[in-house]
Amino acid sequence: MSFLSNLRKRFDSKRVTLQLDDIQGLILRSRPEPYVGIHAMLHVDDAAGGRDLIGRLAGHVPSAEGWTEDMPAWMGVALSHAGLKALGLPDDSLKSFPLAFQQGMAARAAQLRDEGENEPETWEEAYQNESCHIALSIFAQSDAELQRVKANAMAELEQATGVRLMGTHEFGADKEAKNPFGYRDSISQPTVAGAGVEPNPGDERAIAAGEFILGEDSEAGSPVAMPSPDVLGRNGSFVVLRKYESCVGAFNDFLREHGSDEEAQDRLGAKMFGRWRSGAPLNMSPDQDDEALGADRDKNNDFDYSDDTKGLICPHSAHMRRMNPRGSKLTILTDQNIHRIIRRSSTFGPKWSRDMTTSDDTGDRGLFFIFISARAFDTIEFLQQEWINRGNFLDLGEERDPVVGLHEQPGRFTIPDQPVRRRVNGVTTFNRLRGGEYMFMPSISALKWIGEGSWLRG
Template sequence: MGIEIDDIQSGALRPRPVPYEGRFMFLRVDDRHAGRTLLRRLLPVVGGGLADPDPSRDAWVSVAFTYSGLRALGVPQESLDSFSEPFREGMAARADRIGDVGESAPANWEPPFGTGDVHVAVSALSPDAGRLHTALERAHIALEDTPGVRVIWRQEVRQLPTGRTTFGFRDGISHPNIEGVGLPGSNPHEAPIKAGEFILGYPDETGNLPPMPSPEVLGRNGTYVAVRKIRTKVAAWRQYLRANTSGEQDEALLAAKMVGRWPSGAPLTLTPEHDDPELGADPHRNNDFLYRENDDRGLRCPAGAHIRRVNPRDAAIVGDARMHRLIRRGTTYGPPLPEGVMEDDGADRGLIGVFTGANLGRQFEFIKAEWVNDGNFIGYPGEQDPIAGHHDGTGTVTIPEKPIRRRLRNLPSFVATRGGEYCFLPGLRALRWIAELED
């Protein structure tokens, strides 16, 4: 069965451009007829397929919907009932399951996240501000001409001048090898993963067709997306590293042990003693490794390091890691904390994470609950992801070393969830189907 690439929204599969400029917007639909009119006006703007394999030459807009958004647009109840349970319930209702507790609990989220007012999510990404403006201008014309639909939230994102995250590490390195798509994965050792793990309407790793919304025109070539706004506590991160090391070199190594890569993107598994910027910048080498073959005991990259938790690759764990793969897209928002500054300046900074897969429960929620927020699968029960975990000053992280392992204690939380939504990113035919609904 061939993959209908041209019917899949570009935002589902294509890596983000590097560098990038972007904007995320949430819309509320107060009138279903106006909402459908807006969709018809947006359709020519929404990109599909992979016609240009070089994303640096392009700009594109993607459109997704929450459960309440599909209902607001008048999608029949029979179809609404056919969506997955996590999507129907929404991210806020499942916060305990995915570790959004304490300061990250929905009660502390930035509005309109988790309120039910988010109906449509529009994202635009481009290599530069000029092309972003061109793409958004067409979308804004459609919005301005459609009373009954309102923008209720927007977030600008862009690559920092350093080319790294607010924590100072290069990201956007790892991309899965998806069978039949024609877009190479970043790890040459990874066997192609069935397209049904990421796009509905195709067999997944079990050999079966995953459950799909009905009718077929609505579900096929669509996918689920978890959108997250995450605040990064850069000053707390720097303070913890400084307090638990004896100098700059030791500080850099500890940070790398917690992340699993050096700031340049060079993986610890390939260069465990020092950063290698040339390796980190080489897309043919910076993701070319496995764990069981290169670092089974975690003496190079700890089993509890962030990148090893969220993608264990071939590591000896319970279950098949391929069943839990995601497409991850992270974009940075807010200003960087100036180099060397150790105190929080009060600015809002962090990342907008977009996590794409055909099964929210088996992919995003499983990774959060079992791999990020627990350590049973790696033999460290109770330990959480050193970067993405909710530690609240009581966290521990084990770093294997010879002759005696090191155990970090009293970790604070370095991130806080500012909000999140579960969305459905339909195929282009499905967008037209929704736009042409009749009461």
């Protein structure tokens, strides 16, 4: 069953309580498979010209109404705090945003543990010195559709005054939708209450809409704080954008060093990720990959770790288990539901192959780690500090995520086993940060409000 068929099967308009016609479609609409797309970063030099561009782009941004139906391509627009300031928003509005968003990602490097080879001074120009004011993201089913929507956006930019294009990056993956390391990704996505869709098997219950949509009740029973005025904040959300350069050859070499043959290498890789390359989870297929299971959306997420308390099937330190410990007993108590995120990650560069080595790591492959949440900044800083760059919450001390952790010195990966656990040494940084920013994704009405500069008319 195709992704859209599966989605429509679970959708009932009678369950919709959200204002879908005001929410940007990108928040609820998952990327197609296969997919292509482009991210573009813009800088605003003239407030009036920037507002005019935002107003015209608003007409090209589809809402979430009909988000379960087929759409060949779509665009989303997000703004940084520096961008909102450059657009001339009033001080009261600017100060109403979360402090982390006001400061920006680079200024939060200490909280994010973006140090050493990941520190902001190493980032690409488009992400330095608060240069990224507006981020445009286009997802499409085909190159032709991508070029059509891209042409519309670029035509609006060419007519704009006082707005500069800082950089673009195209991305895409085939129908297997695999990341640079050859693993199917973005499988586990939360179901948003009020969006009209019942959870897939294994997706647990629907998460309160306010965890993703500003102005709606959160898991705590009330909305999280949102920017003012109401027209600016309501039905918007926050976005974390982080661009990574993936060291695929180094990862392959690591597997070869610690695996005597391809079977052993694939098993170690699955232990590090928590899934086989097909997407089949270890907890449902512990001994070998299962292509049919990996491709089955009704089954490939239907599990938790409650029956694997010792991590003998999926190690506690595996990337997937760290990012969603579903059913795990954690040493540091956390409400896992307030750390759920909507992923919109995108892969770029050549497709993975087994014969790549460290010498092939030329910076031309990687991924944009993009996620959406009403608590985005608290969530990413918690993830970076606790679940990614240390292991104290699962009794592993300073052991870091083996896939996305920053390893300033070669680290280790622990695989529980009987009678003695196995420790694999020599883990290095396999994903190097090359830039990022904290963004705000306004509602459709907020984009129009910004475009019109309504506050200037008193």
